[in-house]
Amino acid sequence: MGLKVKKTYRFAIVTSLYITLFFTSLLVLYFLLNADFSWLLILLASVSVFLFSVFIIQYRSEMFIYQRVKKIYDDVSLLDSAVLRSQFITTDMATLEKEVKKYAISKKIELENLKVREEYRREFMGNVSHELKTPLFTVQGYIDTLMDGVKDKSLRDKYLERAQKGVERLVYIVQDLDMISKLEMGDVKLQYTDFNVVTLVQNVFDMLEMQADKKNIILMFDSKYSKPIRVRADQEKVQQVLINLVMNSIKYGKENGTTEVAIEDFINNKVIIRVTDNGEGIDASNLSRIFERFYRVDKSGSRNEGGSGLGLSIVKHIIEHHNEKIYVESKPGKGSVFSFTLEKAK
Structure with missing residues (x-):
């Protein structure tokens, strides 16, 4: 496998070569015009310029990209800014693109989950309303009838029995809802x-x-x-x-x-x-x-x-x-x- 060079280093090296070639050309021209030509001096000067250019360009590129990458990370809340200051931050665009894609996918999944939960919540609230409404109206109807005055004892007992069944069903629903809530919140300790x-x-x-x-x-x-x-x-x-x-x-x-x-x-x-x-x-x-x-x-x-x-x-x-x-x-x-x-x- 070939040596993988960071993109910013490649950029710094190539740019430094251009600068060094330009500087070397000027230096050669200068020595030719002054008839005091020295290959060793030109080589030392060119190498110095090249190394200095690589360092300066790499450092400035890193800082330039770092500030913008850090702002992107902060904007999308991928990492805490304190973590960014204390840890090495990559300035590689491919890595950044990968992180942003990962963030986008996670947010898409989160939104889909929220939609599912919202649909489930609406359905659940509708079911609770319906389940409570049926026995409540049953109990209310029989009690209202009894309050109007029912003289027939057998009919009165029949209405009371049906009202009692409605109350029992309400009790079942409330007790079971309480049980599920405790189980979901972890409040039920198993013995x-x-x-x-x-x-x-x-x-x-x-x-x-x-x-x-x-x-x-x-x-x-x-x-x-x-x-x-x-x-x-x-x-x-x-x-x-x-x-x-x-x-x-x-x-x-x-x-x-x-x-x-x-x-x-x-x-x-x-x-x-x-x-x-x-x-x-x-x-x-x-x-x-x-x-x-x-x-x-x-x-x-x-x-x-x-x-x-x-x-x-x-x-x-x-x-x-x-x-x-x-x-x-x-x-x-x-x-x-x-x-x-x-x-x-x-």
């Missing part, structure tokens, strides 16, 4: 313990048995787990993950269907827990967004099932807070499989 995940799954089945019975859905393991499978995680948070996933499988499952939980060995001293249903499934176009807050695959009917619309988002945040992974596979009409990993207890 790691060793526990038997098989027992935890069975407890979740017992808690949700009544909801499953309403649709004749069987909650089951994929096989008999005679030995405990111990994991290390926050037991309360993992229980919330399982409740949300099993509840979703019941909510969107077919009547007379099943919800099956499997616990299998995974790589790197981990286990993977799979929650499988044979419900309506999820279209591929929706899979990438199902963990977003308030995102619903069924924009109309899913709200009739209740809940806050934040269950899967909470699941994702809890699993990622454990530094674990969550996966989803689904086919419309065939059902869905939600899987997440946990670390085995030592």
Whole structure:
């Protein structure tokens, strides 16, 4: 590979050669006219002029370009001016061009991210407004009717029961929003313990048995787990993950269907827990967004099932807070499989 010379040095050397040639020509002409010719004196004078010219031109070029490069760096906020004063600053235009391009690309990416966030914020605020508005108007409507005076006790009890359901849904939304906010800000501290995940799954089945019975859905393991499978995680948070996933499988499952939980060995001293249903499934176009807050695959009917619309988002945040992974596979009409990993207890 040839020797790479800095552009400013090349400029200084070539310019100095021109100056030296001009100076040498004048000097030769002078000595010829005065008949006192000395090659040694001419050579020494030419070399001195050349070296002096290289030094002066290089120094002045460096300073001239440095001031302008420094101003460009300051203007685009690539580097702090204090850093520029304390460190070597390149005056190579190719390097500067590369830095400016890098800056432009980073700003373009930043602007694109801001646009995505702004779109997400608008959608999120619209979803929050809609989710809160529906139960609020429901509660308000029944309370207004009751205040007008309903003499029929059975009708009054019916309205109170529906108003209560609206309040419960508001509570779910507020509690889940609070949970997600804490998870995103890192305010939730995980309490790691060793526990038997098989027992935890069975407890979740017992808690949700009544909801499953309403649709004749069987909650089951994929096989008999005679030995405990111990994991290390926050037991309360993992229980919330399982409740949300099993509840979703019941909510969107077919009547007379099943919800099956499997616990299998995974790589790197981990286990993977799979929650499988044979419900309506999820279209591929929706899979990438199902963990977003308030995102619903069924924009109309899913709200009739209740809940806050934040269950899967909470699941994702809890699993990622454990530094674990969550996966989803689904086919419309065939059902869905939600899987997440946990670390085995030592």
